[in-house]
Amino acid sequence: MLYERRHQLRCAGNLRVTIYLPIAELPVNVFTLLAMGIAVGFISGMFGVGGGFLMTPLLIFLGVSPAVAVASVTTHMAASSFSGTLTYTRRKLVDYQLGGMLLAGGLTGTLGGVITFMVLRRFGQLDLFIAVAYITLLGTIGTLMVVESLRALVRNWRGQKAEVRRPGAHPWFLRLPFKMRFRQSHIYVSAIPVVTIGFVIGFLGALMGIGGGFLLVPALIYLLRVPTLTSVATSLLLTLVTMVAAILMQAVLNQTVDAVLGLVLMIGGVIGAQFGARAGQSMKAENLRLLLGLLVLAVGMRVLVDQTSQPADPYAVTIDESAR
Amino acid sequence: MRRLLRPLLLVLAMLAGATATAGAQGLVLSLSKPRVTISSSFSGEQIVLFGVIEGGAPNTPFDVVVTVRGPNEGFITWRKQRRLGIWMNVDSRTFVSAPSYLAVLSNRPPSEMADAETLRQEQAGFSNNHLLQRVGTDFADVVADDPFRQAFLRVKQAQGLYFERTSGVEFIAPRVFRATIPIPGTAPVGRYEVVVKTFAGGELVDRSATSLEVAKVDFEQFVATMARDHAWLYGLATALMALGVGFIANIVFRKD
Known part of the structure; x- marks a missing residue:
């Protein structure tokens, strides 16, 4: 009797917190999803990254299939980046001109990435390729960012002045033809490296299932020498446009976008992003870069450990997509 | 002609009815719910199957194997191996048609009910279900101790989509049994076929089937x-x- 009563109570409790995801086809705890959304949203608002490289693995861990996870995360990133873009727009930190140039390269790169994705999948080693790409990219960029920001912190601590940027000190690729002035970013550089960066981000983003913000922010800061906050703001704008395009593409081509999953994630995400954006603005740029570098490095290390340690079961079962 | 046909049919129907009750065997099945509906609060459900065994010698002990199969799907089982310090998929087998959900419930381990050959023929028992693999250009099921086949069953069980319960069928009267079919929250939608086979004295006695539907x-x-x-x-x-x-x-x- 008592047991039955307790059982009923537990069932009533379950009714309130679990929600069935119609496309992912599984029940999940709403509060787990919300918490994940808030945490990833905070990080994405703080650093101007989409958060896909964190959210996608988390969802797969919950049991969502990789295809649905990648597709549904795009809705969360669209909402987060829109909210973030609005905040930065009001502070007049978005460089629309730079964003437009990056986007021109980015959309072309996305197309190239999608085609490469299909070719690699046919050869059956896509997962491994993605893992190696994660390790290489995140490891390199994470290390570079940590080293650079630590150097800047040490410089500050010793009371030395930061190196003064001289106009003539531009690397060769910024001195290529088609020079353009990006007023908001205070740079006067060739359009070629800008479009190329956009292309590479779009290509890798489509291939690795990430928004590419964590690649774009350091690329803008270190290669184009755009101020940190403008980099973050412009990167958010780019994430917004590519993610809206990705929602449409995934919905039409793969039909794997789970709107319910997306809605819970984005509600958590936008709340987190607001606080993240404020936390980011109140922090010193070097500290921000150090934190992002450590985060990127940690995710890269995690993938490396996963790939090199012995799996609990050497066998895995996947759905045969070609038989569908 | 019409006038003649009708009584003939009636006699046939009566004969059929007579064999079902007084004749050798009969197996009547009933599900507590033939349709599992998935709404936003769905997190799995238990469906109860009732069965009545009719006819047969009065004191025969019966054994029951209940097999529930979800809609078929194609799967690939991968085997990882360490290459250059990294664990990567090196080998795979394609299961062209395997149930996306499988529950095998019985009143005692099927291996005690009949000999292995009979069980395999009747697909009675967890590891005796046909799992069609692509072997070269051919399609076939391999021996039960094939590592890929075992791994497939193991992984599916770990995912909570395959169930093996050797005491999942309960006799509530000598001829009446009950089995609880677990439908997990991650159950794929579609038509599930429920096949019940009864054994006595090491032989298949009867079989009967019904189906249940899982739908959003x-x-x-x-x-x-x-x-x-x-x-x-x-x-x-x-x-x-x-x-x-x-x-x-x-x-x-x-x-x-």
Whole structure:
């Protein structure tokens, strides 16, 4: 009797917190999803990254299939980046001109990435390729960012002045033809490296299932020498446009976008992003870069450990997509 | 002609009825619910199957094997091996047609009910279900101790989609049994076939089948149908929803 009563109570409790995801086809705890959304949203608002490289693995861990996870995360990133873009727009930190140039390269790169994705999948080693790409990219960029920001912190601590940027000190690729002035970013550089960066981000983003913000922010800061906050703001704008395009593409081509999953994630995400954006603005740029570098490095290390340690079961079962 | 046919049919029907009750065997099945509906609060359900064994010698002890199979799907089982310090998929087997859900319930381990050959023929027992593999250019099922086959069953069990319960069938009277079919929250939608086989004295005595349906309803069905049939509209609506949420949040949290 008592047991039955307790059982009923537990069932009533379950009714309130679990929600069935119609496309992912599984029940999940709403509060787990919300918490994940808030945490990833905070990080994405703080650093101007989409958060896909964190959210996608988390969802797969919950049991969502990789295809649905990648597709549904795009809705969360669209909402987060829109909210973030609005905040930065009001502070007049978005460089629309730079964003437009990056986007021109980015959309072309996305197309190239999608085609490469299909070719690699046919050869059956896509997962491994993605893992190696994660390790290489995140490891390199994470290390570079940590080293650079630590150097800047040490410089500050010793009371030395930061190196003064001289106009003539531009690397060769910024001195290529088609020079353009990006007023908001205070740079006067060739359009070629800008479009190329956009292309590479779009290509890798489509291939690795990430928004590419964590690649774009350091690329803008270190290669184009755009101020940190403008980099973050412009990167958010780019994430917004590519993610809206990705929602449409995934919905039409793969039909794997789970709107319910997306809605819970984005509600958590936008709340987190607001606080993240404020936390980011109140922090010193070097500290921000150090934190992002450590985060990127940690995710890269995690993938490396996963790939090199012995799996609990050497066998895995996947759905045969070609038989569908 | 018509006048003659009708009584003939009646006699035939009576004969059929007579064999079912007084004749050798009969197996009557009933599910507590033939349709599992998935709504937003769905997190799995237990379906109870009742069965009555009719006819036969009065004191024969019966054994029952209940097999529930979800809609078939193609699967690939991968084997990882360490190469250059990294664990990568080196080998795979394609299971062209395997049930997406499988529950094998019995009153005692099937191996005690009949000899291995009979059980394999009748697909009675967890490891005796046909799992069609692609072998070269051919399709065949391999021996039960094939490592890929075993791994497939193991992984599916770990995912909570395959069940083996050797005491999952309970006799509530000598000829009446009950089995609880676990439908997990992650159960794939579609028609599930429920096959019941009875054994006595090491021989198959009777078989009977019914089916149950797992289907999305209400909002879940609406969303799934929209995503499938109106992909553009669904994508646009989702994108607008995302922008809306972002905008509202920005207004709500606006400080300056």
